[in-house]
Amino acid sequence: xxxxxxTNLGLYLGLSAVFFAFGVLTVLTxxxxxxxxxxxxxxxxxxxLNFVAFQTFRxxxxxxxxxxxxxxxxxxxxxxxxxxxxxxxxxxVFAARxxxxxxxxxxxxx
Amino acid sequence: MSLAEFLSGLxxxxxxxxxxxxxxxxxxxxxxxxxxxPLGGMCTYFERKVAADFQERIGPNRVGPIxxxxxxxxxxxxxxxxxxxxxxxxxxxxxxxxxLVLAGSLGAFALVPFGKYVIGADLDIGIFYAMALGSxxxxxxxxxxxxxxxxxxxxxxxxxxxxxxxxEIPLGIAVLSVITVSGTLSMQGIVSTQAWPVANAVDGGHFxxxxxxxxxxxxxxxxxxxxxxxxxxxxFDLPEAESELVSGxxxxxxxxxxxxxxxxxxxxxxxxxxxxxxxxxxxxxLPFINFDTLDLGLRVGDTDLTPLFQTILMASVFLAxxxxxxxxxxxxxxxxxxxxxxxxxxxxxxxxxxxGFVNLLGCAVWVWVFKxxxxxxxxxxxxxxY
Amino acid sequence: xxxxxxxxxxxxxMGVVSxxxxxxxxxxxxxxxxxxxxxxxxxxxxxxxxxxxxxAVQLIIYVGGIIVVILFAIMMSENIYRARxxxxxxxxxxxxxxxxxxxxxxxxxxxxxxxxxxxxxxxIPTTEQMGRALVGPYALVFQYVAIVLLAGLIGAVVVxxxxxxxxxxxxxxx
Amino acid sequence: MLQxxxxxxxxxxxxxxxxxxxxxxAKFLRPSYxxxxxxxxxECGEVPKGSAYVMFNNRFYLVAICFLVFDVEVALxxxxxxxxxxxxxxGEGLVVFLLAFGFLFVLLAGLVYEWVKGDIDWVRDFMDRRxxxxxxxxxxxxxxxxxxx
Numbered sequence: 001x002x003x004x005x006x007t008n009l010g011l012y013l014g015l016s017a018v019f020f021a022f023g024v025l026t027v028l029t030x031x032x033x034x035x036x037x038x039x040x041x042x043x044x045x046x047x048x049l050n051f052v053a054f055q056t057f058r059x060x061x062x063x064x065x066x067x068x069x070x071x072x073x074x075x076x077x078x079x080x081x082x083x084x085x086x087x088x089x090x091x092x093v094f095a096a097r098x099x100x101x102x103x104x105x106x107x108x109x110x
Numbered sequence: 111m112s113l114a115e116f117l118s119g120l121x122x123x124x125x126x127x128x129x130x131x132x133x134x135x136x137x138x139x140x141x142x143x144x145x146x147x148p149l150g151g152m153c154t155y156f157e158r159k160v161a162a163d164f165q166e167r168i169g170p171n172r173v174g175p176i177x178x179x180x181x182x183x184x185x186x187x188x189x190x191x192x193x194x195x196x197x198x199x200x201x202x203x204x205x206x207x208x209x210l211v212l213a214g215s216l217g218a219f220a221l222v223p224f225g226k227y228v229i230g231a232d233l234d235i236g237i238f239y240a241m242a243l244g245s246x247x248x249x250x251x252x253x254x255x256x257x258x259x260x261x262x263x264x265x266x267x268x269x270x271x272x273x274x275x276x277x278e279i280p281l282g283i284a285v286l287s288v289i290t291v292s293g294t295l296s297m298q299g300i301v302s303t304q305a306w307p308v309a310n311a312v313d314g315g316h317f318x319x320x321x322x323x324x325x326x327x328x329x330x331x332x333x334x335x336x337x338x339x340x341x342x343x344x345x346f347d348l349p350e351a352e353s354e355l356v357s358g359x360x361x362x363x364x365x366x367x368x369x370x371x372x373x374x375x376x377x378x379x380x381x382x383x384x385x386x387x388x389x390x391x392x393x394x395x396l397p398f399i400n401f402d403t404l405d406l407g408l409r410v411g412d413t414d415l416t417p418l419f420q421t422i423l424m425a426s427v428f429l430a431x432x433x434x435x436x437x438x439x440x441x442x443x444x445x446x447x448x449x450x451x452x453x454x455x456x457x458x459x460x461x462x463x464x465x466g467f468v469n470l471l472g473c474a475v476w477v478w479v480f481k482x483x484x485x486x487x488x489x490x491x492x493x494x495x496y
Numbered sequence: 497x498x499x500x501x502x503x504x505x506x507x508x509x510m511g512v513v514s515x516x517x518x519x520x521x522x523x524x525x526x527x528x529x530x531x532x533x534x535x536x537x538x539x540x541x542x543x544x545x546x547x548x549x550x551x552a553v554q555l556i557i558y559v560g561g562i563i564v565v566i567l568f569a570i571m572m573s574e575n576i577y578r579a580r581x582x583x584x585x586x587x588x589x590x591x592x593x594x595x596x597x598x599x600x601x602x603x604x605x606x607x608x609x610x611x612x613x614x615x616x617x618x619x620i621p622t623t624e625q626m627g628r629a630l631v632g633p634y635a636l637v638f639q640y641v642a643i644v645l646l647a648g649l650i651g652a653v654v655v656x657x658x659x660x661x662x663x664x665x666x667x668x669x670x
Numbered sequence: 671m672l673q674x675x676x677x678x679x680x681x682x683x684x685x686x687x688x689x690x691x692x693x694x695x696a697k698f699l700r701p702s703y704x705x706x707x708x709x710x711x712x713e714c715g716e717v718p719k720g721s722a723y724v725m726f727n728n729r730f731y732l733v734a735i736c737f738l739v740f741d742v743e744v745a746l747x748x749x750x751x752x753x754x755x756x757x758x759x760x761g762e763g764l765v766v767f768l769l770a771f772g773f774l775f776v777l778l779a780g781l782v783y784e785w786v787k788g789d790i791d792w793v794r795d796f797m798d799r800r801x802x803x804x805x806x807x808x809x810x811x812x813x814x815x816x817x818x819x
Contacts, residue, residue, distance in 0.1 A: 021598040022516060022595060026519045048538070083647065084565065087731060087735060091572065203529065205690070216688065235552050256567070276736070279737065287749050366700075474767055548671065557741060581760050624753065627753040631750055642776040645776075657787075
């Protein structure tokens with residue numbers, strides 16, 4: 001019944017699609033900045049999983065480099081940098097406005 | 111229906127290779143339940159005995175011959191103590207945080223190489239996986255402190271998380287310099303490159319990594335200090351500093367929950383002693399002799415017992431080194447005063463990280479200049495031995 | 497049925513359930529804990545797919561770094577940690593429809609594409625090959641990421657710096 | 671390799687289940703008489719006032735940001751430094767050396783920047799210690815620039 005589950009590419013792509021969809025859902029429904037950021041993390045994970053799945057199931061024919069794995073490595077690293085900058089901005093908004101509800105932090109003035 | 115038939119019949123259940131599953135679960139049970147937990151408990155007893163000797167008093171000697179069963183008594187007492195969860199604490203996270211902390215510290219015992227073939231899981235990313243599990247511990251402590259809804263435990267938890275998190279970088283740099291020298295990430299690979307150098311052997315070892323080059327000696331000290339900080343041991347135990355933070359992040363833990371965190375701390379100390387022994391002090395290698403070429407010639411009937419005795423010898427050498435390192439950790443606890451928060455953070459960001467990077471550069475230059483040979487091999491060549 | 501199939505199913509279920517929790521749980525802190533589980537399940541799937549180095553990197557950077565940063569951010573903003581606000585259910589209708597549409601579209605796409613399956617997952621260690629890639633074809637990207645990291649670090653530190661005469665310190669003084 | 675991953679996973683699962691098992695076993699063995707006094711959070715015997723989540727020193731966030739960046743750096747250097755010994759033996763050691771330590775020094779510049787700007791000083795306005803390095807005039811100018819009395 002479970003035979004061949006781990007060797008079926010469609011399942012991995014389906015799961016990464018589900019991750020991406022729930023990332024979109026989180027971004028649309030979360031009320032505060034940290035929640036939005038979590039949605040973005042889910043989307044990035046969905047994309048990275050997609051790259052790794054394709055690298056494992058369809059390795060490059062003309063060269064043996066792990067392009068998919070390296071690409072998702074860079075996705076993870078840039079997500080880390082994004083987290084650092086996002087935290088700094090959230091810190092700033094919170095210190096200035098006492099709340100990090102994106103709806104209420106709309107004025108651009110200083 | 112002998113046992114052999116029963117066992118061989120097993121592997122057709124659902125087609126899963128049951129013997130392999132049993133093997134991995136059994137090795138997990140043995141290493142964690144029969145090595146890590148009892149040794150963690152014994153360490154509480156050893157610590158009190160060592161502290162007693164330093165302060166010229168006797169220490170626990172009531173329970174058992176010389177107080178040896180003290181930690182059994184402590185364990186049973188802990189289990190029977192009442193464990194109250196305060197009214198407005200997050201019940202779910204409060205129960206879930208200790209399992210994160212213990213998963214991080216006990217899970218990494220899979221990578222401790224007791225002997226040539228005796229290891230929980232010989233992963234190809236051995237040491238890197240151990241650092242990855244280390245990050246679970248800081249998450250568990252942060253969640254545990256946060257969910258107990260207590261000002262002191264939150265401040266203590268934040269400081270503990272900040273300390274553990276920031277000392278992971280010098281730890282990573284020290285491990286990087288070991289990787290530069292050993293060339294592989296798997297624990298067994300690192301240990302096998304530390305054998306005693308044999309004359310013009312093709313892939314002979316270059317003796318212990320500590321004595322590979324002077325830069326790696328300094329990075330061993332950085333690894334040791336960073337490991338002390340990771341386990342919240344004195345002089346870095348500010349988060350649990352009794353005087354200032356009312357015992358820091360475990361203020362609200364009582365009964366067996368507190369026992370689990372104390373056990374987790376000692377399991378961390380043993381884990382870092384084991385990893386330091388494996389990657390710096392040559393695991394089960396001794397100077398001047400190579401175990402695997404040592405033919406003890408023990409033959410009983412047709413079975414050759416040499417591998418068995420070799421493994422026992424290797425495991426005892428490894429555990430002796432671990433015991434020495436754990437003793438040094440305890441020794442430091444009763445000699446050095448506690449660091450302030452800003453001294454703690456300055457030490458990490460302004461002293462250990464720059465020194466670590468400089469020594470990493472030194473290691474790389476040494477490997478480049480001497481083509482990966484250690485000081486001992488170079489000296490041997492100069493003296494014409496190798 | 498291999499044991500690896502059982503664990504793949506386990507990771508996938510863990511991932512889907514925790515992703516649902518991240519989206520729908522009222523308390524942000526529990527959403528962060530659910531995010532931890534979804535990241536652990538993705539790390540497990542990397543392991544099953546044979547990308548062992550990526551599984552460890554995911555554990556170290558995501559679970560050890562980003563989640564700690566997210567928890568710090570949540571701990572700082574005190575008004576939302578306890579808020580079990582039950583906002584209008586209407587808020588969930590449109591986004592759920594969008595997500596359902598997205599999932600249905602992708603699944604149909606993958607179903608029609610008749611994607612291939614493999615005989616087995618011959619997992620070979622990838623760290624060595626990744627290192628060669630970082631030094632080989634991706635050497636320029638490797639240096640470029642260093643500059644992006646530096647820019648991100650300095651930017652984040654300058655923005656997060658408390659004083660040195662920016663509006664926040666005036667607010668403090670008032 | 672999957673078998674080794676299975677072993678490692680068995681370790682992690684056992685280590686995660688252990689505390690939950692011990693706590694549930696302990697739940698049956700131990701007494702449980704919760705009364706109001708015990709259930710209040712411990713505040714040296716006082717009645718706790720206010721919530722536990724006070725806004726605190728944002729040094730923690732600077733440490734978290736710095737940690738994130740340098741952890742990424744260490745994680746990226748692992749595969750490259752692992753290759754270094756083999757590349758030295760196979761002759762292209764210089765390329766790997768320059769690439770790895772180019773990457774490392776670009777990020778070390780970030781650490782130096784923070785050090786000079788005083789961001790990783792744990793105590794804010796660490797001017798008194800900085801004063802020893804500056805001459806009297808420079809220190810007065812620095813204070814004036816920062817708008818202190």
